[in-house]
Amino acid sequence: MTTAALTDEFESYRPRMFSLAYRMLSSAQEAEDAVQDAYLRWNGADRAAIGQPGAWLAKVVTNLCLNRLTSARARREEYVGPWLPEPVVTSGGTLGPLESAEQRDAVSMALLILLERLTPVERAVYVLREAFAYSHREIAGVLDIGEANCRQLYRRAARAVTDERARFDAAAERREALLESFLAAAREGDLAGLEKMFTADVTWWGDGGGKATAARKPVVGREKVLRFVVGGMEKFASAMDLSYAEVNGAPAIVARTAGAVVGIASFEFRDGLVSEVWVMVNPDKLGFVARQLSHS
Secondary structure, eight states: OOHHHHHHHHHHHHHHHHHHHHHHHSOHHHHHHHHHHHHHHHHHSOGGGOSSHHHHHHHHHHHHHHHHHHHHHHHHTTOSSOOOOOOOBOTTSTTSOOOSHHHHHTTOHHHHHHHTTSOHHHHHHHHHHHTTOOOHHHHHHHHTOOHHHHHHHHHHHHHHHHHHHTTOBOOGGGHHHHHHHHHHHHHHTOHHHHHTTEEEEEEEEEEOTTSSOOOSSOEESHHHHHHHHHHHHHHHGGGOEEEEEEETTEEEEEEEETTEEEEEEEEEEETTEEEEEEEEOOGGGSHHHHHHHHTO
């Protein structure tokens, strides 16, 4: 097979491999790097040893991600302030089809944050099973573990994720309307209106990575978040252009200054109220989404 043919064949698998790597790493940039490393291995591999290219690549990418997760956890211990997943615009199919509530939830900020609590191997088992419908036998082959062990890892991971996710509701059809109401109330400094939109235990998370202004600790509670939002809007909103985009399967607010993306705010709802706000302002983690938005 010629080099061009090898490249073409790999490129046909690239979107699926990127989708896998992102779910494993919660970082678009690291996912791109992992897929590129897989391409190098693909080019140097013995073609006779690759029976099923898709399965071979999935194994390579998964194991590359497991190695990256181990080193990433060490780096995150020194991270300045809360660490959040890197946002990705999903309306163009970057993470595959998101046609159902379950598919959208599988790439949501809330779920990616929960996956951080799993061990790397638990995360791999969960992602391969839930997002890509691999059988336990196939997953065991990818990870070189026993099938019984694979089933046990999946049960443990699924239980941890399901128990926590049960607290939230999707409210998919109402999310954009809720965000519009939220933004209007924040711009107008409508404290009463904002107060009605928050759960009592609402939490505001900001990821600045020490490179942009953000709260170094989560802001917890309706009154504290209320003051924080109004103060931030008074200080920054006049200089920002705010719009909407589908980010990680749900409507999110995109903030731009002079055309440059400077922030992405994603939301979680419970009983029709805002229960979690995740704000990404770390410029190092906005590059991928900025490229996506520039082409939309």
